[in-house]
Amino acid sequence: MSNPDVIVIGAGGGGAVxxxxxxxxxxxxLIIEAGPWYGNKKWPNPNLYSGAxxxxxxxxxxxxxxxxxxxxxxxxxxxxxxxxxxxxxxxxDRAPWVRFTPQKQIIWQSAGVGGSTQHYxxxxxxxxxxxxxxxWPLSYRELxxxxxxxxxxxxxxxxxxxxxxxxxxxxxxxxxxxxxPTLNVxxxxxxxxxxxxxxxxxxxxxxxxxLEQLSWMEGCTLCGHCINGCPHGPTVDRVAxxxxxxSYIPLALNTGNVTIRPNTFTIxxxxxxxxxxxxxxxxxxxxxxxxxxxxxxxxxxxxLAGGSIESPRLWLNSNxxxxxxxxxxxxxxxxxxxxxxxxxxxxxxxxxEPDINPFVGHTxxxxxxxxxxxxxxxxxxxxxxxxxxxxxxxxxxxxxxxKEKSKWEFHxxxxxxxxxxxxxxxxxxxxxxxxxxxxADQKNGVKLHPMISDEHGPVPxxxxxxxxxxxxxxxxxxKMAIHILHKAGAxxxxxxxxxxxIMIHLESTMRMGFVVDANCEAYQVKKLFISDNSVHYNSxxxxxxxxxxxxxxxxxAEKLFEKYFN
Amino acid sequence: MILYASPMGGVIYEYVxxxxxxxxxxxxNHGDTIPFSKQTAKLLDMAAIQLICRGKTECxxxxxTFPRKGAFANLKRGERQKVVDLLERLEVPLxxxxxxxxxxxxxxxxxKNTLTQLTLLGYYSEWTGYGSTxxxxxxxxxxxxxxxxxxxxxxxxxxxxxxxxxxxxxxDPYKGGGHDV
Ligand SMILES: Cc1cc2nc3c(=O)[nH]c(=O)nc-3n(C[C@H](O)[C@H](O)[C@H](O)COP(=O)(O)OP(=O)(O)OC[C@H]3O[C@@H](n4cnc5c(N)ncnc54)[C@H](O)[C@@H]3O)c2cc1C
Numbered sequence: 001m002s003n004p005d006v007i008v009i010g011a012g013g014g015g016a017v018x019x020x021x022x023x024x025x026x027x028x029x030l031i032i033e034a035g036p037w038y039g040n041k042k043w044p045n046p047n048l049y050s051g052a053x054x055x056x057x058x059x060x061x062x063x064x065x066x067x068x069x070x071x072x073x074x075x076x077x078x079x080x081x082x083x084x085x086x087x088x089x090x091x092x093d094r095a096p097w098v099r100f101t102p103q104k105q106i107i108w109q110s111a112g113v114g115g116s117t118q119h120y121x122x123x124x125x126x127x128x129x130x131x132x133x134x135x136w137p138l139s140y141r142e143l144x145x146x147x148x149x150x151x152x153x154x155x156x157x158x159x160x161x162x163x164x165x166x167x168x169x170x171x172x173x174x175x176x177x178x179x180x181p182t183l184n185v186x187x188x189x190x191x192x193x194x195x196x197x198x199x200x201x202x203x204x205x206x207x208x209x210x211l212e213q214l215s216w217m218e219g220c221t222l223c224g225h226c227i228n229g230c231p232h233g234p235t236v237d238r239v240a241x242x243x244x245x246x247s248y249i250p251l252a253l254n255t256g257n258v259t260i261r262p263n264t265f266t267i268x269x270x271x272x273x274x275x276x277x278x279x280x281x282x283x284x285x286x287x288x289x290x291x292x293x294x295x296x297x298x299x300x301x302x303x304l305a306g307g308s309i310e311s312p313r314l315w316l317n318s319n320x321x322x323x324x325x326x327x328x329x330x331x332x333x334x335x336x337x338x339x340x341x342x343x344x345x346x347x348x349x350x351x352x353e354p355d356i357n358p359f360v361g362h363t364x365x366x367x368x369x370x371x372x373x374x375x376x377x378x379x380x381x382x383x384x385x386x387x388x389x390x391x392x393x394x395x396x397x398x399x400x401x402x403k404e405k406s407k408w409e410f411h412x413x414x415x416x417x418x419x420x421x422x423x424x425x426x427x428x429x430x431x432x433x434x435x436x437x438x439x440a441d442q443k444n445g446v447k448l449h450p451m452i453s454d455e456h457g458p459v460p461x462x463x464x465x466x467x468x469x470x471x472x473x474x475x476x477x478x479k480m481a482i483h484i485l486h487k488a489g490a491x492x493x494x495x496x497x498x499x500x501x502i503m504i505h506l507e508s509t510m511r512m513g514f515v516v517d518a519n520c521e522a523y524q525v526k527k528l529f530i531s532d533n534s535v536h537y538n539s540x541x542x543x544x545x546x547x548x549x550x551x552x553x554x555x556x557a558e559k560l561f562e563k564y565f566n
Numbered sequence: 567m568i569l570y571a572s573p574m575g576g577v578i579y580e581y582v583x584x585x586x587x588x589x590x591x592x593x594x595n596h597g598d599t600i601p602f603s604k605q606t607a608k609l610l611d612m613a614a615i616q617l618i619c620r621g622k623t624e625c626x627x628x629x630x631t632f633p634r635k636g637a638f639a640n641l642k643r644g645e646r647q648k649v650v651d652l653l654e655r656l657e658v659p660l661x662x663x664x665x666x667x668x669x670x671x672x673x674x675x676x677x678k679n680t681l682t683q684l685t686l687l688g689y690y691s692e693w694t695g696y697g698s699t700x701x702x703x704x705x706x707x708x709x710x711x712x713x714x715x716x717x718x719x720x721x722x723x724x725x726x727x728x729x730x731x732x733x734x735x736x737x738d739p740y741k742g743g744g745h746d747v
Contacts, residue, residue: 072724075691221727384691426719
């Protein structure tokens with residue numbers, strides 16, 4: 001596409017949404033995406049050959065191709081170094097793109113059309129009103145119509161119940177919690193996850209329709225592969241898990257106004273004058289990730305949607321005006337992971353079955369909210385991810401020479417025969433992920449590495465230490481999770497004590513009120529908008545971030561249109 | 567016919583080496599000539615010497631004292647774990663670590679988790695099922711066997727779906743399904 005009105009940098013959780021919204025208003029949009037495009041005929045071998053330059057036609061989307069790429073194998077899909085969902089170029093013979101931290105880290109993001117929503121588990125709760133009102137430059141009430149629009153578009157539904165959810169609800173009830181049947185959470189309680197996953201196929205229990213047939217039809221089949229990249233549906237735009245590749249991207253293409261160029265890294269945001277205080281964006285400098293060729297493109301408006309690490313990195317690498325909050329305030333929900341192991345007799349009496357089978361159903365189907373502290377959610381995954389998340393990461397030492405804390409609860413990295421004993425019980429395992437209401441602190445964030453650069457400029461250097469409040473809150477949530485698992489009948493409970501550097505929900509590095517205004521336009525660079533997790537003023541109270549990013553993207557599209565195109 | 571993988575617990579190190587060697591771009595890894603796995607092995611050996619010499623005023627061990635196996639590989643399992651813990655606690659002279667660990671506390675500390683995570687993902691994912699193609703590129707590998715870790719965990723493998731629906735706790739929020747009541 002030549003002469004787009006708007007260039008969007010990044011086709012992930014936020015970028016895809018704003019592109020579709022602008023396209024519907026008749027604006028010509030070009031999305032520049034660093035990673036590959038899976039499921040588009042113009043890239044039949046997206047990890048092997050460079051393929052075409054761009055695509056703007058929804059007829060290019062191809063479900064058999066998408067299915068063959070999303071093959072549900074966890075090493076092939078989720079390996080952070082060589083998996084299809086990695087932060088790196090499409091060509092898997094090359095190394096991923098690096099980030100540095102001065103601490104233990106796992107940074108879990110993905111390049112590609114769909115961005116990190118390709119592997120996200122589609123949990124789409126709204127922020128807690130308590131975390132928005134009187135803190136953000138806009139109110140929760142102002143967000144509601146945008147939440148509603150995104151929930152209807154994705155769409156979002158409460159998760160169905162399989163064994164792992166039932167067991168969690170059972171434990172939560174016995175621990176004294178009540179069902180909270182709402183989308184606007186103002187008090188504690190448990191509820192099914194509001195998930196961006198299509199409702200279960202009505203024929204799922206009809207044995208005359210084979211499971212393979214069902215997998216080519218519309219609706220969730222409870223196959224449990226949300227995190228590995230759900231491949232099931234009749235067409236790409238009707239795939240069950242609503243990563244933006246299958247939701248907003250097809251809708252954007254349908255407007256006839258949106259073109260997407262994958263395999264292209266934006267290396268600089270261009271502005272008019274280097275010296276005046278108020279600058280205006282003029283375009284971007286891009287680099288092809290297969291050929292290394294560089295090019296400059298112009299546009300009236302640029303939307304930065306590279307995620308909470310690359311958005312500040314690109315600002316800094318573009319020599320945009322100094323702002324002491326660019327890159328600062330990083331939150332990551334200071335996560336923790338607690339696992340319960342159950343015995344057969346208890347499971348038969350609670351569930352009527354000897355196993356939980358954590359690989360069945362939505363990857364994360366049940367949650368407990370506690371405004372003021374954060375939230376808990378169930379998580380059930382394939383064995384490789386389970387082993388590494390439950391037993392393979394800890395800020396503590398190996399369990400083999402650490403004394404157990406009590407009979408049924410121990411914390412640490414587990415190896416040897418203890419590990420295999422636990423994994424033999426994999427099918428009797430229920431894991432709970434803890435999301436802390438994590439405080440934004442200017443000490444935490446992203447800056448440029450003083451010495452190391454890659455082909456796109458100085459690489460990002462991340463640092464994150466939880467604040468005292470975040471540490472206190474995580475402790476409280478851990479107690480709640482352990483109590484629920486205990487009440488559900490778990491015979492062993494393992495808290496992993498994840499180190500602070502686990503980056504799955506990155507937010508708040510280009511905060512609203514500091515770097516961007518309430519309409520998400522940069523204070524210091526006019527016509528530059530930001531539309532990703534980085535604009536969140538805070539970590540939403542400990543709630544999964546993407547729905548709020550998507551609601552804001554919908555709102556930003558309106559504001560941007562009114563200001564510059566009306 | 568389902569073929570089961572022969573026990574491949576002994577080859578998970580190949581996975582760890584292969585993934586490590588693809589982790590860092592050559593610009594940071596000082597050229598492809600020194601693979602990251604080799605540098606990681608050197609790092610472990612240096613930390614092993616550190617452990618052996620701990621508390622001793624005079625210590626004559628060097629990385630080259632153990633010609634065939636490295637210092638690390640010579641230790642017993644419990645001691646090997648202690649060595650990795652030394653790295654995690656950064657009780658090693660950061661300035662004399664091999665590249666790219668030199669003065670890089672984050673990377674050095676991360677190695678304990680990295681090595682553990684890779685071992686677990688190699689063992690419990692589909693990787694052992696790739697059999698004779700396991701060391702080929704990700705787009706060339708083919709599943710030949712039922713993976714070993716799935717046998718241990720009794721995981722049935724990827725599925726088209728499961729008929730295990732137990733119902734719904736809440737209905738559709740947009741059809742009066744009980745939200746905001
Ligand atoms: C395992 C996992 C599960 C998750 N589950 C959930 C969940 O259930 N619910 C939830 O709310 N959140 C979840 N998350 C988090 C979720 O993925 C993010 O909140 C969401 O994707 C963030 O959207 P974003 O637009 O900020 O960034 P991204 O989705 O990461 O999109 C950024 C895009 O920009 C591209 N890009 C970056 N820099 C450039 C550049 N310079 N030039 C061109 N392109 C560029 C990237 O390649 C990427 O495609 C999960 C994350 C992980 C790792």
